[in-house]
Amino acid sequence: MSAHTSGWNRREFTAGAALLALALGIPAAGVKLTALDERELPSDRQRNLIAEVSDLVIPRTDTPGAKDVGVGxxxxxxxxxGLSGTRTPMAAGMVTAALEPFCRRDGSLRHLPWLEHTLDRAAGGDFLRHDPAERVRLLTALDTQAFAQGAPPSPxxxxxxxxxxxxxxxxxxxSQELRYELVPGKWEWDIPLKPGDRAFSSDWTAVDFG
Structure with a gap:
């Protein structure tokens, strides 16, 4: 591994670490790339690629896009x-010829190299050299294929x-893209209810499971 690539060991991904900490329910300080095996470190191009791809999925509009908040x-x-089972070994029957080059010894998949290879091949070269409209077209084709009814599982x-x-x-x-209402919010000691009123999703004590 080159010195340039191994420099990832000294980098901390402030935004990405904070988001992962929220998803895992742990302190952000506990999420650092320094704890990773060097063989798992992405290249700078792979880091750039996933940032750009994330922004294609959720672009900036009147609210920040995925790239703005460090989703890549x-x-x-x-x-x-290994969030969402991404380090779980694949069943033997699921490993196709196209996936095999990107499998670890334990049978789990190296997702970023797979994505890099797949998009570059679809682009006939360097995916990142294409203009935004072509990138959208290529990613849309991958997305349509992956989510088609009856399609085999796709990374x-x-x-x-x-x-x-x-x-x-x-x-x-x-809080900007979605509607956010603070819980518990203001105290209301007496809320009139009518027959048929729905329980609040944030108040499990009021939910009738019966």
Whole structure:
């Protein structure tokens, strides 16, 4: 591994670490790339690629995009920590010829190298050299194939799921992109209820499971 790549050992991904800490329910200080095996460190290009891909999934509009809040780094760290089962060995029957080059010895998949290879091959070269419209077209084709009814499992579904998790556990995703109501909010000692009123999802004591 080159000295340039091994420099990742000294980097801390502030935004990505904070998002991963929220998802895992641990202090952000406990999420550092320094704890990772050097063989699991992504290249600078792979880090850039997942940042750009994340932003294609959730671009900036009137609210920040995925790249703005560090979702790419969240995905890097989440994959390294095995979030959403991404370090679980694949069943033997699930390992196709296309996936085999990206499998670890334990049978789990190296998702970022797979994504890099898949998008570059679809682009006929360097995916990142294409303009945004072409990138969207290529990623849309991958997404459509991965989520088609009856399609075999695709690593893209796990990657996209982590992109969404990272964004919607961020402050921008959770309170600007989505509607946020503070719980418990203000104290109301007497709330009139009518027959048929629904229970509040945030008040489990009022939910009738009967």
């Amino acid at each position: 780094d969240f995905v890097v760290l989440a994959l390294a920590h 893209w579904t796990a990657i996209k799921g982590l992109i969404l998790t990272g964004y919607y556990t961020s402050e921008a995703g959770g």
